[in-house]
Amino acid sequence: MLAKEINILHLEDEVMDAYLVKKILDRAMLNFNITVICDKESFINALHAGTYDIILADHSMPNFTAMDALHILKEKNIDLPLILVTGTVSEEYSVNAMKEGAWDYVLKDRLQRLPSAVTSALERYEATLDKKRHIKEIFAKEALMKEAERLARFGSWQADLVNGHSAWSDEKYRILGYEPEAVAPTFENFMARVHPDDVAHVKQVHEHAFSHLNNMKYECRMLIAQGVIKYIRCEMVIKRDTDGNITALTGIIRDITESQEAKQRLSENENKYKCLFAYSPQPMWVIEEGSSRFLDVNKAAMAHYGYSYEEFMSMTAADIRPITERNSFMEVFMAAKSEERSNRGVWKHQKKDGTLIDVEIMASSVMFDGMAARLILLYDVTKAAVTA
DSSP states (O other), rough: OOSSSSSEEEEOHHHHHHHHHHHHHHHHTOOEHHHHHHHHHHHHHHHTTTTOOOEESSSOOSOOOHHHHHHHHHHTTTOOOOEESSSSOOHHHHHHHHTTTTTTTEEEEGGGGGGHHHHHHHHHHHHHHHHHHHHHHHHHHHHHHHHHHHHHHHHEEEEEEETTEEEEOOOHHHHHTTTTTSSSHHHHHHHTTTOOHHHHHHHHHHHHHHOSSSEEEEEEEEEEEEGGGEEEEEEEEEEETTTEEEEEEEEEEEEHHHHHHHHHHHEEEEHHHHHHHHHHOOEEEEEETTBBBEEEHHHHHHHHOOHHHHHHHHHHHGSSSOGGGGHHHHHHHHHTTTOSEEEEEEEEEETTOOOOEEEEEEEEEEEEEEEEEEHHHEEHHHHHHHHO
C-alpha cells in the first residue's frame, strides 16, 4: 500500500460506475483523493493544474473517450499513467490503447483488480521517473565534465581491452585536431598525430609501461593539421588482472602548449640575459637580498677586482668594502630592499690586492634561481674622483 495520498483523475460519465470505483479503492484501504470529470475541457484544465498522479478512463463516454485523452497526453508531452476502466472491449481495441500509451486496462465486471492495477502502475511510474532523473543527472554531469575539460584543456580516454571497447572525450578529439567522433578512438589515430621526431620516444615509453608499470607520465609534441604543433602531457593508469595481464587503460592528455611556449620564451630571455651579463664590459654581479652574498658575477667583475669566480661565491658584498664602511653599507643595503631600482651613489670598494677604488653603482631587484636578489651594475669612477 502506497504511503502518500494518490491524486486520481477519473474520466467517467456514469455516476454508479464512478461510485463503484471509489468503493473498490476504499475497500483496498488506499490513501487517495479522486476527481470525476467527463468532458475534454475539464480534462485539459485538470492537466494544467498538474496535481494528479494517475488517470482512470472509460472508453465509451459519448463526447470524450479514453483514446481522446491518450492523444491529448501525447500532444502535450505529459507522462502520466492512464488505466482503462471500461466494459467489455475487443482485444484489438485493448492492443491499440496500449500502443497509444495506456498502462493497463481493467474491466468493470472485474473491478476487484483495480487497486492492484493502480498501485502497480504508480510503482512502475515512480521507477520510470527515477530512471529519467538518473539519466538527466548523468547528462548534466557529462555536460559539466565536458565544460571542465574544455576550460582546463585536458581530454580523457579509456580502453577496455577485455571487451574491446574504447572511448575518447570530445576534448581529447579537439586537442588532437579531430572533430569529436570523426575517427575511431584508437592508439593508431593518437600516434598519427604524434610529431615524427617524437614517435620512437612515445612508443618506447608505452612499451616500457606495458611491461613494467601500472601508470606513466610523459610529454611529447603533436603535429596537427596545417603544420600546427601542440605540446601535450599524457598520463595513463594501467589495470591488470591477478596474472598481470592488462585489462583496461585509463588516461588523460593535457594541452600544455601555452605553458611550454612561455617556458621557451623565458629560456630565450634568460639566455639573452646571461649573454648580456656574462659578456658586458661593465662589472656586474648578483647578490642575495637578505644576506648580500654573491650569487653570480661576470667576467668583467672578476678581471677588475682580481677575485676568481669561486672566491666571489664564498664572499658577501660587504667583504669588498673597507672595514670602516661595512656597517654603513649593510644599513643602506637593508633599507633599499623594498626599492625596485636605486642609484646608491659612490662607494669605496677594495680589490683583492688591497687597492681602494671609487665605484658608482646601479641596483635593481630581480629573482635569481627563485631567490629575491639585487642585480648590481658598477662604474669605476676613481680617476674621475681624483681629477675632480
